[in-house]
Amino acid sequence: MKIATYNVNGINGRLPVLLRWLAQSQPDIVCLQELKAPQEKFPDKPIRDLGYDAIWQGQKSWNGVAILSRVGQIHETRRGLPGDPDDSHSRYIEAAVNGILIGGLYLPNGNPKPGPKFDYKLRWFDRLIAHAGELLATGQPVMLAGDFNVMPTDLDVYKPERWLDDALFAPEARAAYFRLLEQGWTDALRTLHPDEAIYTFWDYFRNAFARNAGLRIDHLLLSPPLAERLVDAQVDVAVRGWEKSSDHAPVWIELADATTSARRAAPRRRVTPVRA
Protein backbone atom coordinates (compact mmCIF):
# COMPACT_ATOMS: atom_id res chain seq x y z
CA MET A 1 0.00 0.00 0.00
CA LYS A 2 1.28 3.41 -1.04
CA ILE A 3 0.50 6.41 1.15
CA ALA A 4 1.47 9.97 0.22
CA THR A 5 1.42 13.51 1.56
CA TYR A 6 1.37 16.57 -0.68
CA ASN A 7 1.14 20.27 0.15
CA VAL A 8 -0.62 21.40 -3.03
CA ASN A 9 -0.51 25.15 -2.32
CA GLY A 10 -3.99 25.86 -3.66
CA ILE A 11 -6.00 22.84 -4.80
CA ASN A 12 -7.93 24.65 -7.53
CA GLY A 13 -5.00 26.55 -9.01
CA ARG A 14 -3.05 23.30 -8.83
CA LEU A 15 -5.72 20.87 -10.01
CA PRO A 16 -4.09 19.83 -13.34
CA VAL A 17 -0.82 19.09 -11.52
CA LEU A 18 -2.60 17.17 -8.75
CA LEU A 19 -4.62 15.04 -11.18
CA ARG A 20 -1.58 14.34 -13.36
CA TRP A 21 0.41 13.25 -10.29
CA LEU A 22 -2.42 11.05 -8.94
CA ALA A 23 -2.78 9.30 -12.31
CA GLN A 24 0.96 8.78 -12.64
CA SER A 25 2.00 7.93 -9.07
CA GLN A 26 -1.17 5.97 -8.20
CA PRO A 27 -1.05 6.43 -4.41
CA ASP A 28 -3.67 4.48 -2.45
CA ILE A 29 -4.13 7.08 0.27
CA VAL A 30 -3.17 10.78 0.12
CA CYS A 31 -3.04 13.55 2.69
CA LEU A 32 -3.31 17.02 1.13
CA GLN A 33 -2.47 20.36 2.74
CA GLU A 34 -2.93 24.03 1.89
CA LEU A 35 -6.14 23.59 -0.07
CA LYS A 36 -6.62 27.39 0.11
CA ALA A 37 -10.27 26.85 -0.76
CA PRO A 38 -13.55 27.12 1.16
CA GLN A 39 -15.39 23.88 1.97
CA GLU A 40 -17.76 24.18 -1.00
CA LYS A 41 -14.98 24.84 -3.54
CA PHE A 42 -13.17 21.52 -3.11
CA PRO A 43 -12.96 19.88 -6.58
CA ASP A 44 -14.24 16.50 -5.46
CA LYS A 45 -15.77 15.53 -8.83
CA PRO A 46 -12.51 15.28 -10.85
CA ILE A 47 -10.87 13.56 -7.89
CA ARG A 48 -13.70 11.01 -7.65
CA ASP A 49 -13.43 10.47 -11.42
CA LEU A 50 -9.89 9.17 -10.78
CA GLY A 51 -11.32 6.65 -8.31
CA TYR A 52 -10.70 8.45 -5.03
CA ASP A 53 -13.05 8.93 -2.13
CA ALA A 54 -12.31 12.14 -0.19
CA ILE A 55 -12.93 14.02 3.03
CA TRP A 56 -11.72 17.56 3.58
CA GLN A 57 -11.87 20.57 5.83
CA GLY A 58 -11.62 23.73 3.77
CA GLN A 59 -11.08 27.35 4.73
CA LYS A 60 -11.33 30.54 2.72
CA SER A 61 -7.94 31.70 1.39
CA TRP A 62 -5.67 29.77 3.76
CA ASN A 63 -4.90 26.35 5.17
CA GLY A 64 -7.25 23.43 4.46
CA VAL A 65 -6.55 19.68 4.67
CA ALA A 66 -7.93 16.56 2.99
CA ILE A 67 -7.59 12.78 2.94
CA LEU A 68 -8.13 10.78 -0.27
CA SER A 69 -8.47 7.01 -0.57
CA ARG A 70 -8.96 4.52 -3.38
CA VAL A 71 -8.64 1.51 -1.05
CA GLY A 72 -11.79 1.53 1.00
CA GLN A 73 -14.03 3.80 2.96
CA ILE A 74 -12.71 6.79 4.86
CA HIS A 75 -14.02 6.67 8.41
CA GLU A 76 -13.48 10.16 9.76
CA THR A 77 -12.52 10.23 13.45
CA ARG A 78 -11.93 13.94 13.98
CA ARG A 79 -11.28 17.31 12.36
CA GLY A 80 -9.27 19.85 14.32
CA LEU A 81 -6.88 19.11 17.18
CA PRO A 82 -8.25 19.04 20.73
CA GLY A 83 -7.05 21.58 23.27
CA ASP A 84 -8.14 24.96 21.90
CA PRO A 85 -11.79 25.60 21.00
CA ASP A 86 -10.81 29.07 19.69
CA ASP A 87 -8.47 27.66 17.01
CA SER A 88 -10.29 28.40 13.75
CA HIS A 89 -7.58 27.18 11.33
CA SER A 90 -8.28 24.09 9.21
CA ARG A 91 -5.05 22.23 9.91
CA TYR A 92 -5.91 18.71 11.07
CA ILE A 93 -8.11 15.91 9.78
CA GLU A 94 -8.06 12.30 10.91
CA ALA A 95 -9.61 9.08 9.63
CA ALA A 96 -9.36 5.31 9.74
CA VAL A 97 -8.69 3.90 6.26
CA ASN A 98 -7.94 0.30 5.37
CA GLY A 99 -6.88 -0.59 8.92
CA ILE A 100 -4.70 2.48 9.52
CA LEU A 101 -5.52 5.58 11.55
CA ILE A 102 -4.22 8.57 9.61
CA GLY A 103 -3.76 12.10 10.95
CA GLY A 104 -3.27 14.60 8.12
CA LEU A 105 -1.78 17.85 9.36
CA TYR A 106 -0.58 21.29 8.30
CA LEU A 107 1.49 22.65 11.15
CA PRO A 108 1.66 26.47 11.39
CA ASN A 109 4.60 28.13 9.66
CA GLY A 110 5.36 30.39 12.62
CA ASN A 111 7.13 33.29 10.90
CA PRO A 112 7.95 35.94 11.78
CA LYS A 113 9.83 34.88 14.89
CA PRO A 114 9.53 36.01 17.61
CA GLY A 115 5.86 36.98 17.66
CA PRO A 116 2.31 35.70 18.02
CA LYS A 117 2.56 33.45 14.96
CA PHE A 118 5.57 31.65 16.40
CA ASP A 119 3.79 31.33 19.76
CA TYR A 120 0.80 29.82 17.93
CA LYS A 121 3.10 27.34 16.18
CA LEU A 122 4.58 26.12 19.47
CA ARG A 123 1.16 25.88 21.15
CA TRP A 124 -0.18 23.94 18.16
CA PHE A 125 2.83 21.64 18.35
CA ASP A 126 2.14 21.00 22.05
CA ARG A 127 -1.46 20.09 21.24
CA LEU A 128 -0.27 17.76 18.46
CA ILE A 129 2.19 16.04 20.83
CA ALA A 130 -0.54 15.54 23.43
CA HIS A 131 -2.95 14.05 20.89
CA ALA A 132 -0.23 11.97 19.20
CA GLY A 133 0.67 10.44 22.57
CA GLU A 134 -2.90 9.26 23.01
CA LEU A 135 -2.98 7.77 19.52
CA LEU A 136 0.34 5.98 20.04
CA ALA A 137 -0.85 4.56 23.36
CA THR A 138 -3.60 2.63 21.57
CA GLY A 139 -0.93 0.37 20.08
CA GLN A 140 -2.78 0.50 16.76
CA PRO A 141 -1.26 1.21 13.32
CA VAL A 142 -1.20 5.02 13.26
CA MET A 143 0.40 7.50 10.88
CA LEU A 144 0.90 11.26 11.11
CA ALA A 145 1.49 12.75 7.68
CA GLY A 146 1.74 16.26 6.39
CA ASP A 147 3.59 19.55 6.26
CA PHE A 148 5.23 19.89 9.69
CA ASN A 149 7.01 23.14 8.76
CA VAL A 150 10.13 21.92 10.59
CA MET A 151 13.52 20.85 9.26
CA PRO A 152 14.64 18.37 11.96
CA THR A 153 18.42 18.50 11.39
CA ASP A 154 21.16 20.25 9.40
CA LEU A 155 20.91 17.47 6.82
CA ASP A 156 17.40 18.69 6.01
CA VAL A 157 18.45 22.23 4.98
CA TYR A 158 20.51 23.26 1.95
CA LYS A 159 22.25 25.97 3.97
CA PRO A 160 21.57 25.51 7.70
CA GLU A 161 23.41 28.65 8.88
CA ARG A 162 20.99 30.84 6.92
CA TRP A 163 17.93 29.36 8.62
CA LEU A 164 18.88 29.48 12.29
CA ASP A 165 16.61 32.44 13.07
CA ASP A 166 13.71 31.12 11.01
CA ALA A 167 10.59 29.64 12.62
CA LEU A 168 11.06 26.44 10.55
CA PHE A 169 14.51 25.74 11.97
CA ALA A 170 14.33 27.41 15.39
CA PRO A 171 15.67 25.29 18.28
CA GLU A 172 12.23 25.38 19.95
CA ALA A 173 10.53 24.00 16.82
CA ARG A 174 13.13 21.28 16.31
CA ALA A 175 12.98 20.35 20.01
CA ALA A 176 9.21 19.97 19.72
CA TYR A 177 9.64 17.71 16.68
CA PHE A 178 12.03 15.46 18.60
CA ARG A 179 9.77 15.40 21.65
CA LEU A 180 7.12 14.06 19.27
CA LEU A 181 9.48 11.48 17.70
CA GLU A 182 10.66 10.29 21.11
CA GLN A 183 7.14 9.15 21.92
CA GLY A 184 8.01 6.29 19.58
CA TRP A 185 7.30 7.54 16.06
CA THR A 186 9.44 6.56 13.07
CA ASP A 187 10.33 9.28 10.55
CA ALA A 188 9.88 7.09 7.46
CA LEU A 189 11.99 9.01 4.95
CA ARG A 190 14.93 9.60 7.28
CA THR A 191 14.89 6.02 8.57
CA LEU A 192 15.29 4.53 5.09
CA HIS A 193 17.73 7.26 3.96
CA PRO A 194 19.80 8.07 7.06
CA ASP A 195 22.63 9.98 5.34
CA GLU A 196 21.07 11.59 2.25
CA ALA A 197 20.17 15.23 1.83
CA ILE A 198 16.52 14.87 0.80
CA TYR A 199 14.23 17.84 0.25
CA THR A 200 10.46 18.16 -0.11
CA PHE A 201 10.18 21.93 -0.62
CA TRP A 202 11.94 24.42 -2.87
CA ASP A 203 11.16 28.14 -2.75
CA TYR A 204 9.73 29.86 -5.83
CA PHE A 205 12.38 32.54 -5.25
CA ARG A 206 15.81 32.70 -6.82
CA ASN A 207 15.48 29.62 -8.96
CA ALA A 208 15.68 27.50 -5.80
CA PHE A 209 14.61 24.22 -7.44
CA ALA A 210 17.22 24.39 -10.20
CA ARG A 211 19.88 25.06 -7.55
CA ASN A 212 18.45 22.31 -5.30
CA ALA A 213 18.20 24.89 -2.52
CA GLY A 214 15.57 22.89 -0.66
CA LEU A 215 14.16 21.98 2.73
CA ARG A 216 12.76 18.72 4.15
CA ILE A 217 9.59 19.77 5.97
CA ASP A 218 6.97 17.23 4.84
CA HIS A 219 7.07 14.12 6.98
CA LEU A 220 5.39 10.73 7.42
CA LEU A 221 5.61 9.42 11.01
CA LEU A 222 4.74 5.81 11.78
CA SER A 223 3.68 4.10 14.99
CA PRO A 224 5.59 0.84 15.77
CA PRO A 225 3.11 -1.57 14.12
CA LEU A 226 3.41 0.44 10.88
CA ALA A 227 7.16 1.02 11.11
CA GLU A 228 7.61 -2.76 10.89
CA ARG A 229 5.81 -2.71 7.56
CA LEU A 230 7.86 0.11 5.99
CA VAL A 231 9.55 -1.02 2.77
CA ASP A 232 10.14 2.21 0.80
CA ALA A 233 9.97 6.00 1.15
CA GLN A 234 10.58 8.54 -1.62
CA VAL A 235 9.98 12.09 -2.82
CA ASP A 236 8.43 12.61 -6.26
CA VAL A 237 10.98 15.35 -6.97
CA ALA A 238 10.15 15.60 -10.68
CA VAL A 239 6.65 16.91 -9.89
CA ARG A 240 8.23 20.08 -8.45
CA GLY A 241 9.62 20.77 -11.93
CA TRP A 242 6.24 20.60 -13.67
CA GLU A 243 4.63 23.77 -14.96
CA LYS A 244 2.43 25.52 -12.37
CA SER A 245 3.78 23.20 -9.65
CA SER A 246 3.34 23.64 -5.93
CA ASP A 247 6.49 24.73 -4.09
CA HIS A 248 6.33 21.32 -2.34
CA ALA A 249 6.81 17.89 -3.91
CA PRO A 250 4.73 14.82 -2.99
CA VAL A 251 6.29 12.41 -0.49
CA TRP A 252 5.20 8.77 -0.24
CA ILE A 253 5.87 5.49 1.53
CA GLU A 254 5.21 1.88 0.63
CA LEU A 255 3.92 -0.42 3.37
CA ALA A 256 3.91 -4.21 3.26
CA ASP A 257 0.57 -5.92 3.82
CA ALA A 258 -0.32 -6.34 7.47
CA THR A 259 0.03 -10.10 7.14
CA THR A 260 3.41 -9.93 5.38
CA SER A 261 6.66 -9.55 7.26
CA ALA A 262 8.42 -6.40 6.10
CA ARG A 263 11.66 -7.98 7.29
CA ARG A 264 11.20 -10.69 4.70
CA ALA A 265 10.06 -8.27 2.00
CA ALA A 266 12.95 -5.83 2.49
CA PRO A 267 15.02 -5.60 5.64
CA ARG A 268 15.08 -2.05 6.90
CA ARG A 269 17.77 -0.25 8.79
CA ARG A 270 17.08 1.01 12.27
CA VAL A 271 18.49 4.41 13.14
CA THR A 272 18.28 6.48 16.25
CA PRO A 273 17.19 10.05 15.47
CA VAL A 274 20.02 12.52 15.87
CA ARG A 275 19.21 15.38 18.19
CA ALA A 276 19.35 18.85 16.70
Place this chain on the structure above:
DNA sequence: ATGCCTAATGCAATTAGA
Protein backbone atom coordinates in the same frame (compact mmCIF):
# COMPACT_ATOMS: atom_id res chain seq x y z
C1' DA B 1 17.01 44.22 6.20
C1' DT B 2 14.45 43.37 1.74
C1' DG B 3 13.19 41.49 -2.73
C1' DC B 4 13.22 37.71 -5.35
C1' DC B 5 7.91 34.15 -6.73
C1' DT B 6 3.02 32.53 -6.31
C1' DA B 7 -2.00 32.10 -4.79
C1' DA B 8 -6.25 34.10 -3.08
C1' DT B 9 -9.20 37.85 -2.95
C1' DG B 10 -11.41 40.58 -6.10
C1' DC B 11 -10.03 44.00 -9.55
C1' DA B 12 -5.32 47.13 -6.66
C1' DA B 13 -2.86 46.04 -3.39
C1' DT B 14 -2.56 43.28 0.59
C1' DT B 15 -1.78 38.98 3.18
C1' DA B 16 0.56 34.75 3.65
C1' DG B 17 3.62 31.44 2.53
C1' DA B 18 8.70 29.31 4.10
